[in-house]
Amino acid sequence: MSGADAVKPKVAEVVDRIADDLERLSHRIHASPELAFKEERAHAWLTEFLEKHGARVERGVGGLATAFRATIPGTGAGPTIAIMAEYDALPGIGHACGHNVIATAGVGAGAALAALGTLPFAGRIQVIGTPAEEGGAGKVKLMDAGVFEGVDAAMMVHGRCGTQVWRPSLGIIKVKAEFFGQAAHASSWPWRGVNALNAVISLFNALDAMRQQIRPDARIHGVITKGGDQANIIPEYTSAEFYLRATTVAYCRELLRRFTLAAEGAAAATGCRAQVTADPTVHEPLKANPTMAEAFKRNLEYIDFPEDPDDGQAGYGSTDCGNVSQRLPTIHPYIRISPDGVPGHSREFAEWARSPLARAGMVAGAKALALTALDLLASPEALARARQDFTREGGNA
Ligand SMILES: [Zn+2]
Ligand SMILES: [Zn+2]
Known part of the structure; x- marks a missing residue:
């Protein structure tokens, strides 16, 4: 009562x-x-x-x-x-x-x-x-x-x-990954370009592999927000946004650590420069x-x-x-x-x-x-x- x-x-x-x-x-x-x-x-x-x-x-x-x-x-x-x-x-x-x-x-x-x-x-x-x-x-x-x-x-x-x-x-850390490459004619001078689209695709592939070794209740999902401008230009800039989610903020931070390494790896593999920016609001x-x-x-x-x-x-x-x-x-x-x-x-x-x-x-x-x-x-x-x-x-x- x-x-x-x-x-x-x-x-x-x-x-x-x-x-x-x-x-x-x-x-x-x-x-x-x-x-x-x-x-x-x-x-x-x-x-x-x-x-x-x-x-x-x-x-x-x-x-x-x-x-x-x-x-x-x-x-x-x-x-x-x-x-x-x-x-x-x-x-x-x-x-x-x-x-x-x-x-x-x-x-x-x-x-x-x-x-x-x-x-x-x-x-x-x-x-x-x-x-x-x-x-x-x-x-x-x-x-x-x-x-x-x-x-x-x-x-x-x-x-x-x-x-x-x-x-x-779940907790979330939101993170943006940007890749900086170099534009060039995609047919006549492709070897002079540095392909930022390949970098962002590599990052997605790295995360797909990483997913096997994360806790089952954690989530990593993202979208490409900029993938290039036109097919005849090697993309010089790409960006993607992700949510890193887990049952604790501590594990979200661990996901961010691994995410950052994956982005740097994708940049190294493609010759680009990566910039990872985590949203300060967790x-x-x-x-x-x-x-x-x-x-x-x-x-x-x-x-x-x-x-x-x-x-x-x-x-x-x-x-x-x-x-x-x-x-x-x-x-x-x-x-x-x-x-x-x-x-x-x-x-x-x-x-x-x-x-x-x-x-x-x-x-x-x-x-x-x-x-x-x-x-x-x-x-x-x-x-x-x-x-x-x-x-x-x-x-x-
Ligand atoms: Zn909702
Ligand atoms: Zn709602």
Whole structure:
């Protein structure tokens, strides 16, 4: 029995009452996908929605124009719980990560809590709009700018092909490899050229070989971003971008060490010069918080949207929420918005992100987020346990 139990039915009821509005908002965002840091329409619609429901909204927090922080009315002094909302899309394939569902679950939770009028216990609830999850590490920028200062616990939901409160995520080091060669006529003077395309192809081949000797849960994947200009010119410059992922940041660094040697080898083999540039922003793996996860799980059961067994058919992705989880107690549960086996970042998943299943997942997510925030504020002991989990859980960063 939590002190929040008396108000839980009302919160769930409000989410059901505003579900049509939330779904419309979700579809609107879905129909108008915006890339990292350019989520202007989503930002406008989400903040308007929160204001309409009484929240005090600060736009452009942390120096990011499309970020926001909304404070739920009737909440005040005491511990602060943040509900995070993502709303960026992917290049070319739109809302194939279902961030429209994350956003509307987050603001739906905020609106439902606002409807309580005044919280029956001390504390503050905020909805933090976090831009650029896909590739921009927006949450890291917001944390660096102090937006999460004073937040005691943070949570969000993410759509997937099953409901699982805990799934690990991988750390990432992003790295760029550039090769510098020499242009020459590809037919009349090929022996005078130094072929930077061969260098980048050699790097891919070296990495393909390296993959046999890395840990099975590590990932190395990349694209050639510049492969040359025209077939009759020996390419003088090429570049490629890679993600190096692993369950610990330490192993990501080991992958970077080996990657750098492979790039230098490819350059030596082709007579080029290599330049390897690692992105200073490292994505950290998610740190588990059993106390918060358990509360979220109980709330899913309470609303009759229980966890699914994990069929083990998928590997792990990464999230900038991992960095948040290494700074403060955080959960990042997954909620079903598609049938089993539909991969994220696919066109198929983008379709499911606007389906009746997505609506059900969004509604369940909004309820479970709101109820879990209430549990944490209603029970100082629960929040203290979440803090202990945070301190105790071995940091894998
Ligand atoms: Zn994604
Ligand atoms: Zn995502």
